[in-house]
Each structure stands twice: as C-alpha cells, then as structure tokens.
Amino acid sequence: MTTVHESAVSTTGGDLSVWPASATEPRQGDLAVGGVPLAEIADRFGTPAYVLDEGEVRERCRTYRHAFPDADVLYAAKAFLCRGMAHWVDEEGLGLDVCSAGELELAVTTGFPPERIVLHGNAKSPQDLESALRLGVGRIVIDSPSEIARLAAAVGPGGHQKVMVRVVPAISAGGHEKIRTGTDDQKFGLSMADGYAQHAISRILDQPQLELTGLHCHLGSQITSVEPYLTAVRRMVGLMARLREEHGLVLPELDLGGGHGIAYRPGEQALDLTALARRVRSELVEACAAAGLTVPRLMIEPGRAVVGPAGVALYHVLAVKRTGDHVFVAVDGGMSDNPRPALYGVRYAPRLIGRHGAAERASVTVVGRHCEAGDVLATDVELPADVHPGDLLAVPVAGAYHLSMASGYNMVGRPPVVAVHGGHARLLVRRESLDDIRSRDVGL
Numbered sequence: 001m002t003t004v005h006e007s008a009v010s011t012t013g014g015d016l017s018v019w020p021a022s023a024t025e026p027r028q029g030d031l032a033v034g035g036v037p038l039a040e041i042a043d044r045f046g047t048p049a050y051v052l053d054e055g056e057v058r059e060r061c062r063t064y065r066h067a068f069p070d071a072d073v074l075y076a077a078k079a080f081l082c083r084g085m086a087h088w089v090d091e092e093g094l095g096l097d098v099c100s101a102g103e104l105e106l107a108v109t110t111g112f113p114p115e116r117i118v119l120h121g122n123a124k125s126p127q128d129l130e131s132a133l134r135l136g137v138g139r140i141v142i143d144s145p146s147e148i149a150r151l152a153a154a155v156g157p158g159g160h161q162k163v164m165v166r167v168v169p170a171i172s173a174g175g176h177e178k179i180r181t182g183t184d185d186q187k188f189g190l191s192m193a194d195g196y197a198q199h200a201i202s203r204i205l206d207q208p209q210l211e212l213t214g215l216h217c218h219l220g221s222q223i224t225s226v227e228p229y230l231t232a233v234r235r236m237v238g239l240m241a242r243l244r245e246e247h248g249l250v251l252p253e254l255d256l257g258g259g260h261g262i263a264y265r266p267g268e269q270a271l272d273l274t275a276l277a278r279r280v281r282s283e284l285v286e287a288c289a290a291a292g293l294t295v296p297r298l299m300i301e302p303g304r305a306v307v308g309p310a311g312v313a314l315y316h317v318l319a320v321k322r323t324g325d326h327v328f329v330a331v332d333g334g335m336s337d338n339p340r341p342a343l344y345g346v347r348y349a350p351r352l353i354g355r356h357g358a359a360e361r362a363s364v365t366v367v368g369r370h371c372e373a374g375d376v377l378a379t380d381v382e383l384p385a386d387v388h389p390g391d392l393l394a395v396p397v398a399g400a401y402h403l404s405m406a407s408g409y410n411m412v413g414r415p416p417v418v419a420v421h422g423g424h425a426r427l428l429v430r431r432e433s434l435d436d437i438r439s440r441d442v443g444l
Helices: 038-045 054-067 083-091 101-110 126-135 145-155 196-205 227-247 273-291 304-310 340-344 434-440
Strands: 049-053 072-076 095-098 117-119 139-142 161-168 210-216 253-255 297-300 311-323 326-331 351-353 361-367 376-384 392-396 417-421 424-429
Touching: 038 049, 038 311, 038 392, 038 417, 038 424, 049 054, 049 304, 054 072, 054 083, 054 273, 054 304, 054 417, 072 304, 083 101, 083 424, 095 101, 101 117, 101 126, 126 145, 139 145, 145 161, 145 196, 145 210, 161 196, 196 210, 196 227, 210 227, 210 297, 227 253, 227 273, 273 297, 304 311, 340 376, 376 392
Parallel strands: 049 417, 072 095, 072 297, 095 117, 117 139, 139 161, 161 210, 210 253, 253 297, 326 361
Antiparallel strands: 049 311, 311 326, 311 392, 351 392, 361 376, 417 424
C-alpha cells in the first residue's frame, strides 16, 4: 500500500481503475454502476449509502473458482454479510467462513448449506459453539487449547465434529501492524515455535468425537506479495510431515486463509491472483513430494478481494471550511460508517458526481461529521475547486469492512446497502432509523 501523505490524488479525471468494472460515465460529471446512475441512487435512498454491484461480486467469485479449480474457496463473511450476499456466494459455488453465531445463523437461515461453512474465532462463545453444532457446521477451527475440552464436551461422547487447528507460522505480512496475524505476538492461533500447536493437536487426537481434518493459518490482510504464502506452505507442510512421523497422521486439508490485497486508489498494488494460484499450487506439490506426503486439498478464504472493489459509498457534502492552508470538505458520514481510516490510516479516492465541477482543482481533506479529529476519509485528494455543500461524493472500493465495522457513534444510524445489477437498484439492508435507535433503549 502507498503511504497516506503522498502527492495529491486526482479524483476528477477518467481513471476508473479502482471502480467496479460496470462503472461508466454516461456524461461528464455523472457516474453509473451496474447501469444505475449513482446520483439517482442518492436521490432515491438518501446518503450516506453503500452501493454494491452484484455483477462484480459474482464475477470475482467466478475468478477465484477458475483460479483455484481444485481448492475450496470460502468467502470470509466478516468483510461483509447480508442475506443477499450469502445467496450470491452460494449460487457461485463458494463456501463461507464465519466468526460468530450471528454470521452463522444469518447464512443458514438464508439457505446456505451449513456443511460448506467454517467457524473461526480466537474466543468462541458458548453460543457460537452451540449454534455451530446445532446447525451442523462443516469445520470448526480450534484457536486455543481451552476450546478442545469445551468443544469435545459440547459434542458429547456419541457425537462427531470435524475440526482444524489454526497455526501461527511466524510470518509477518500485511498492510498495517494491526492487521498482521501470522506472528507470535498477536492473539490468533497456536504457535509452532513454542510447541503449543503440536501439543493442542495431540490433545485433539485424544478426543474420539473430534476429527482433525487439517491445519489452518492466516497471515494477515492487504497482502500484495505472493512470497509470504509460499513460505507459509513450506512451514505448514513441514508441520504436517512431523505430525505423520509422530502420530502416523496424514491430514487431508490445508487452509491458507485469505488477506489478498486490493488497490484502494489508482496506482496502488494489488495481489496477482493468477500468480498466487499458480505458485502456491506448485509450491504445495513440491513441498509434499519432498516430504513424501499426499498433497492435501487446499482451502482459501478471500473476503475483501471479493466484495471490496464491488462497493461504493455515497455522501453529500455538508460543509466546506478553509483553515489556513487546509481545505476541509465535511460529509454526512464518516467513521461511524467507515472506521478503517481511523484504525489503519487507509485513505480513499472520492469523486464528485452529479455535476461537472470547475476545471480548476484544489487539494482537500475529506472529513466526516463525527466529534473526533481522526474522523478523516481522504487526505490530500484533488476535487473541483468549486466543491460546495449539497454536492455528492462517491468513494470507490467501499464494499469490505464498512457496514460490518459500522458503529452507533453519535447515534447517526448505519447506512443502507443498495444492490445494483442490469440497470436496476434494490434495497438489501435498510437504513438504521431513529426509531431503531430509540427502540433499543428500554428506558429508566
């Protein structure tokens, strides 16, 4: 990823490289996605609003299936999940990776096959495990030693549950320190280096109702290089070889997680999916041949790379303020609907739509409406110099970790999600209203 404070990024030209493939500019100053003008969506559904291109989501699912034809591709629901999204993912033949009873219940009640779902979590609640067992989830990924006895007891002596073990491969990869999960200094998984992973596996093998099907690892998020995944393959296969020597155990599955990086602004690097698929497969075959192991079935868990580029966030400008050398453009959303800039320092490339702006451009900072100095959406971006209250801004690559991480800060209400496809727009998730907020408060 590029740094935050680099030269200003122009968002008024014709560069649509980080927008959905269906994005068109029917006339100067307008932009349509999925055949629907974004200004029309703002008029119909209000702002802030998330727009999700169904065709882009489906095409990205198919791209993964074609790139990894012999693997199980599981969509990581934490990036974004609603009933419509679960339905699209199911129809495109992907599995699902969930992290809570809430995600699991929503998917299964939508009709998603539970046997194609994997449950994650470094601290699974009793409700998480109860729901997983009741609904018949395909795999539960064990993340800590304490889960083993709890899960075995919940399954019962006559029951059966397939499990995997999340292993920490001691690999540092990812776009920010807060989203790197492959090292021993964070909360996820069981370390290979200190033997905790091997000890946990021994304990699982002592529980006849738990069937260990494979190993799992997840290196982090926003990874744009193939090399960390190749290192992970070698280390995980090495552990598999040791397990065969110590226990006579041949594991049939290997899950390399996700974390596939995407570009948020023009010119940023993204992970080459074709190179990833080719080189990971080659590395896995070679490592297994050297260890004398049967090649396990590969599993991967893309989330952001499936839904991120399919989303657009819409905002209306509320105020323009000039302070010294700075121009602040304040919009009607912010960190309550997109906390990622405040959490990870990520910046976006907003674009003026709905009218043709002045030819001159000004370097501005797009900020949110919330009572935090860190409520910034985009720093050092170029917008038309005549940007003013009432203007409409669109932010691309807004499909992942926006609604799923949205909060109730300042009680502004979470935005709706509008799907576009074939020239039509329909509501997937309605706007959180003041009545919704009031109804949760049960009084004095």
